[in-house]
Amino acid sequence: MKNQYVYALLLICVLLIAGCGKISEPVSAGAQQTAPSAAQTPAATSQPVSLELTSAESAKALSRLDLASKSVISTPSMVMKIGDNYVFGIGIVNVMPKSNNFKVVLHFKEAKSNGLATLLEGVDDNTMLDWIGKSRLSIITLDSQEKKVIPLVVEVLPQMGPGKKTEPGSYVFDVDTQYETSMGSWETYALNTLTVRVG
Numbered sequence: 001m002k003n004q005y006v007y008a009l010l011l012i013c014v015l016l017i018a019g020c021g022k023i024s025e026p027v028s029a030g031a032q033q034t035a036p037s038a039a040q041t042p043a044a045t046s047q048p049v050s051l052e053l054t055s056a057e058s059a060k061a062l063s064r065l066d067l068a069s070k071s072v073i074s075t076p077s078m079v080m081k082i083g084d085n086y087v088f089g090i091g092i093v094n095v096m097p098k099s100n101n102f103k104v105v106l107h108f109k110e111a112k113s114n115g116l117a118t119l120l121e122g123v124d125d126n127t128m129l130d131w132i133g134k135s136r137l138s139i140i141t142l143d144s145q146e147k148k149v150i151p152l153v154v155e156v157l158p159q160m161g162p163g164k165k166t167e168p169g170s171y172v173f174d175v176d177t178q179y180e181t182s183m184g185s186w187e188t189y190a191l192n193t194l195t196v197r198v199g
Contacts, residue, residue: 051134053087053151061091061149070095071177071190074149079197080156082166085134088194089149092177094142101180102189103139104150106132109172109193111160120169124161128171131157131196139180156198171196 074089
């Protein structure tokens with residue numbers, strides 16, 4: 001009889017463990033992420049997407065700065081889907097002999113279709129800048145030879161222009177790292193290109 005109780009207790013434990021068995025793995029901050037659909041996650045339990053720069057992206061940018069570039073993008077080209085977010089790193093090193101101010105200015109350059117790479121029609125510059133609207137870019141001060149990596153958040157939105165759905169293709173942004181001159185104006189320090197390939 002004692003064995004029956006032990007067996008029953010063991011069976012109940014196994015059933016409880018099996019019922020609680022789905023454990024979700026955490027997503028590293030800044031990794032490529034897709035927002036869950038309403039069917040997958042109830043609105044009450046959905047979590048905000050993390051928009052932090054990962055140590056891997058930061059390390060990529062810093063290692064590329066070691067190759068004598070003044071400013072680099074950690075991952076200059078990325079394949080993404082509509083709804084994806086990714087945090088790129090913009091690495092900057094001050095090669096000037098004294099401390100200076102720097103900032104990053106972003107411009108939408110062009111969008112080309114897959115295949116023949118023809119320019120996509122209906123793309124709007126302001127709508128495309130919304131794709132990087134979660135980025136909080138500000139002026140930074142770097143001492144001579146100091147390096148810093150700042151985050152650049154890109155979200156592939158469902159529209160590429162007013163009333164125009166995002167189409168598959170390559171979306172290119174100019175990443176203009178600027179420095180402040182002694183006269184207080186801003187000049188280009190280094191120009192990079194970021195390409196988002198939407199499948």
